[in-house]
Every structure is written in C-alpha cells, then in structure tokens.
Amino acid sequence: MNKTVDRYTSFFFLFIGVSFIVGSRSIAQSSYGSEVGPDIFPFWLGVICSLLSVRLFFESLRAKGEEEQQEKKSLDYKKFAIILGTTTLYCLFLEKIGYVIGTFLFLLIGFQTIDKRKWPLSTLISLAVSVGVYYVYVEILQGTLPGFPSWLSR
Known part of the structure; x- marks a missing residue:
C-alpha cells in the first residue's frame, strides 16, 4: 500500500x-x-x-x-492478462451468448484465476450470482438483459 x-x-x-x-x-x-x-x-x-x-x-x-x-511484491502479468482477455471477450460476446451464460463464464474464469483450489465453490457462486442478478433485474425490476442464445432454445 x-x-x-x-x-x-x-x-x-x-x-x-x-x-x-x-x-x-x-x-x-x-x-x-x-x-x-x-x-x-x-x-x-x-x-x-x-x-x-x-x-x-x-x-x-x-x-x-x-x-x-510490506515487501515489494512482483506484479503478476499472467493473471492480469487472463482477466483483461476475459473481460474483453465478455464484452464482445455478451449479446451472442446471453447474460446468464456470459456472466457465469466470466465470473468462473475470474475466480479460478484468483484461486484454483476452490473450483466447486467458484462454480456455485458464479451460477448463483449470474442467475440471481438476471432474475432480480429482469423479473422483479422489469429491466432488459440479453437472454439465452437462440441456438440453445431450439
């Protein structure tokens, strides 16, 4: 600090x-x-x-x-690049893959980049947050978010 x-x-x-x-x-x-x-x-x-x-x-x-x-810590460029790349892909493909799937993947990759040991908890939290936010925003607040992709609902 x-x-x-x-x-x-x-x-x-x-x-x-x-x-x-x-x-x-x-x-x-x-x-x-x-x-x-x-x-x-x-x-x-x-x-x-x-x-x-x-x-x-x-x-x-x-x-x-x-x-x-505090000792000077080295910067972790690999983690930064993964998070930056994931954020870029999330922004580019959000409309195509939908909010729930896109946010779930974005959060899961982000959590796994930070701590690889807790993948079951990361999966559960990512799923709960993406579905929960979608439900609250779309169903309760009557907002609009990209739904599920059309190829999934065939």
Whole structure:
C-alpha cells in the first residue's frame, strides 16, 4: 500500500464518481419496455465509486508505517492478462451468448484465476450470482438483459 498513490487515486475516483452522478442526470429516466430507466445504473455506480474513494482516502490517512513493513511484491502479468482477455471477450460476446451464460463464464474464469483450489465453490457462486442478478433485474425490476442464445432454445 502506497499512501501517496492511494490518496491521489481516491481523488481521481471521486472525480469519476461525481462525473457519473452528474452525467446520469442528463440521461432519460425511462426506457421503452422497462420499468428501470437507463439513468439508474450510472447514478448508483457513481455513488458507490464516490463512497469507496472517500473510504480509500481515510484508510490511506490511517495507515502508519505499513508501507515500510510490506515487501515489494512482483506484479503478476499472467493473471492480469487472463482477466483483461476475459473481460474483453465478455464484452464482445455478451449479446451472442446471453447474460446468464456470459456472466457465469466470466465470473468462473475470474475466480479460478484468483484461486484454483476452490473450483466447486467458484462454480456455485458464479451460477448463483449470474442467475440471481438476471432474475432480480429482469423479473422483479422489469429491466432488459440479453437472454439465452437462440441456438440453445431450439
């Protein structure tokens, strides 16, 4: 943990969060066929980003001498490349394979990249999150997400 970098990063993300909040106010509040408007997600993303940046700022102020105690760790470029590649593929193929399958695969690969030993738990969590979020957003909030691919429902 580098206290100086954390402080500057917290200001940067506070600016990003506030920008999302302000920008979301200019987006239409309702969408055709959906109870949830397109302004909801950017607004709450901005709120969460702003709150987390404030927390990061105060945690960087509280950290005393921890920077010297921690050894410099080498960066893990392989894990970074896997996560970056998975994120790119998720964005490219989300419409084609659907939200539930795409999110399940994205989370599973991400969890396995972080910790390969817990694959049953990773599978269960990935499945529960992807199906749960889809159900809540589409069925309860009446939003729209890409469904299952057409080749699967034949």
